[in-house]
Amino acid sequence: MxxxxxxxxxxxxxxxxxxxxxxxxxxxxxxxxxxxxxxxxxxxxxxxxxxxxxxxxxxxxxxxxxxxxxxxxxxxxxxxxxxxxxxxxxxSPPSRVTVYTMACTDPEHGNWTREAQETIPLLESLNRPNLVVVKMDNCSMEPVIRRSAYVGLDCDDIRLRSGEIYALDVPGEGLVIKRVIRDLEKQRLAMLAENPAHQSLYLPLDNPGVATVGKAVWVIQEL
Missing domain, CATH: 1.10.260 (434 Repressor (Amino-terminal Domain))
Incomplete structure (x- = not known):
């Protein structure tokens, strides 16, 4: 319609x-x-x-x-x-979904843990079977993703493709949302910030401690 x-x-x-x-x-x-x-x-x-x-x-x-x-x-x-x-x-009315914080980590291992922050109504067109919604807690991806934006992550889509935006669980950092580039020549994973005031991250491609949580598929934010 x-x-x-x-x-x-x-x-x-x-x-x-x-x-x-x-x-x-x-x-x-x-x-x-x-x-x-x-x-x-x-x-x-x-x-x-x-x-x-x-x-x-x-x-x-x-x-x-x-x-x-x-x-x-x-x-x-x-x-x-x-x-x-x-x-x-x-x-049908929008379903309510849980929004998780990005910074909460397991004190023993430093891995990201899902800590509920709030719930929001979500249009069915934005929902999908294995969706996780987080609230952006920094401005490293501005203006593409602003601080306090709601970010939908498709946790079924974890195969990293260069140029796309993913959420990764980086031990000690919590959940990190960045644009990912697979640099095969240097055998590293470049996690690029959109905001020039923020540094990008570079990790070995075979870093076993980093886990892909999901691909960013939509953003709800103020213009």
Whole structure:
């Protein structure tokens, strides 16, 4: 199903939040006002907006994007007059997934351990059988992946391919997300940072202590 136009979805957001100006919408979403203009040019509602609106106002992403009723399925949610409908739902609500921290390590071996930080609603289109979601805790991959972004890792995809972004368990470091290059000439694994202020990591190709956790397949973040 093709989403409605940006203008239609934006109008529903304004109605539900009672926001009248772009400045008010930007404040609600925690974004820059220019991000709204950028989204309008692309004719799309960013996933980060959907997450914020669901968590703050209990608004269903399918209602925002497609106008499918009901606007909210959360018990006790209060919406402005003219928004709430009693019609049955036409689509399943987003499932909630656990978000893990990146820095938690086993004190004995130094390996990354999954420590839950929070849960977020996730559209079914972003889910997959062996998905792990982590929250980026540094700015080494900015602007591609910003600090505090939600990163989806496909843990079934662990065969390293040069140029792709992977999460690796580096003993003593925790979970490290970097762009990976297999340097066969020097027999090393280059883990490249996107942010020039951060150093890249170089490890031997046959380093048995480093384990690939999964490939980064999507990012939810503010523009």
């Amino acid at each position: 093709k989403p409605d136009t940006f203008e239609d979805a934006y109008a529903r957001i304004q109605t539900a939040t009672r926001a009248r100006t772009q400045t008010e919408i930007a404040t609600i979403l925690g974004i820059k006002q220019s991000s709204i203009s950028d989204a309008k040019k692309k004719n799309t509602i960013p996933d980060g907006w959907l997450v914020t609106l669901y968590r703050t106002f209990a608004l269903e992403p399918d209602w925002i994007l497609y106008g499918q009723m009901p606007p909210s399925r959360r018990e006790g949610a209060t919406l402005p007059s003219g928004v709430r409908e009693s019609a049955g739902g036409y689509a």
